[in-house]
Amino acid sequence: MYQLIESESIREAGLKQNAMSSLQDRGNVTVRTPTFSVEVITVPVSDVERALRFYVDQVGFTLDVDYSLNDAFRVVQLTPPGSSCSIHIGNGLTDAPVGSLRNVYLVVTDLEAARSRLLERGVDVGEIRHKTPIGAWDGGFAPGLDPARGDYASFANFSDPDGNNWVLQERGYRSVM
Numbered sequence: 396m397y398q399l400i401e402s403e404s405i406r407e408a409g410l411k412q413n414a415m416s417s418l419q420d421r422g423n424v425t426v427r428t429p430t431f432s433v434e435v436i437t438v439p440v441s442d443v444e445r446a447l448r449f450y451v452d453q454v455g456f457t458l459d460v461d462y463s464l465n466d467a468f469r470v471v472q473l474t475p476p477g478s479s480c481s482i483h484i485g486n487g488l489t490d491a492p493v494g495s496l497r498n499v500y501l502v503v504t505d506l507e508a509a510r511s512r513l514l515e516r517g518v519d520v521g522e523i524r525h526k527t528p529i530g531a532w533d534g535g536f537a538p539g540l541d542p543a544r545g546d547y548a549s550f551a552n553f554s555d556p557d558g559n560n561w562v563l564q565e566r567g568y569r570s571v572m
Contacts, residue, residue, distance in 0.1 A: 432479075433480050434479075434480060434481065435472070435480065435481050435482065435483050436480065436481075436482050436483070436496070436499060437482070437483045437484075437488050437489045437491070438482050438483065438484050438496050438555070438559050439488075439489050439491040439492060439493045439494065439495055439496065439557070439559070440484045440493060440494075440555070440556075440557045440559070441493045441494075441557055442556075442557075443469060443471060443484055443485055443486060445556055446471075446484045446555060446556065446557065447461075447471055447473075447484065449518075449555050449556055450473050450482070450484070450555070451473065452516070453513070453516040453517055453518050454475075454513065454516070454518060455475075455476060455512070455516070456473040456474060456475050456476075456482070457473065457474050457475075457476065458471070458472075458473055459472040459473065459474055459481060460472040463485075463486075466486075467486060467487050468485070468486055468487040469485040469486045469487070470483055470485040470488060471483065471484045471485050475501055478501075493557050493558075494554075494555075494557040494558030494559055495559070496559035496560065497559075497560045498560055498561075498562050499559075499560075499561055499562070500561075500562045500563075500564050501561055501562070501563050501564070502563075502564050502565075502566050503563055503564070503565060503566075504565070504566065504567040504568055504570075505565070505568055506523060506540065506549050506550075506551060506563055506564075506565035506568075507523070507540065509563055510523060510551050510563065513553060513563075518553050519553060519554070520551050520552070520553040520563070521551050521552040521553065522538060522551065523538070523539055523540055523549055523550070523551045524536040524537065524538055524539070524549070524550055524551070525537055525539060525540055525541035525542075525548050525549045525550070526541065526548045526549075529541065529542070529543070529545070529548070536550075540565070541565075544565065544568040544569055546565070546566045546567065546568075547564060547565075547566055548565070549564070549565040550562055550563060550564050550565075551563045
């Protein structure tokens with residue numbers, strides 16, 4: 396639902412330009428554009444305990460909530476370190492087929508370090524690859540890290556025990572060096 400605000404009211408209120416960034420002028424009215432934030436992604440799993448151990452013990456997610464009203468309903472909320480988006484696993488949460496989640500991105504500042512840590516914890520992580528050709532990506536990949544360690548250019552995949560697929564993507568490497 397959009398909230399309409401008369402343009403004159405905004406000008407009279409003296410709102411700063413940055414506060415108006417979510418407002419769009421449409422003739423004699425301004426429309427406030429709603430903001431959207433991804434907060435939770437439901438991951439379809441067959442065995443909640445096994446998935447919980449995988450995501451906490453191997454991948455390093457934090458257990459936020461483990462709630463069960465009865466045997467038919469259980470919700471477990473887990474959050475990746477540094478993320479404002481969590482995942483839900485459990486019973487009675489989704490009718491999506493087990494293992495059907497594809498290509499949810501976990502963004503990391505150092506892909507080599509993140510991949511090594513996951514491998515040390517027993518996660519089967521694919522080889523690192525990068526976009527090619529550099530600067531004019533057409534969907535192709537080459538082995539290894541992007542030579543310039545450019546943002547959004549290097550990737551590695553892993554799956555949970557049910558086959559839900561995750562993508563590690565590097566962003567911000569140069570800013571931490």
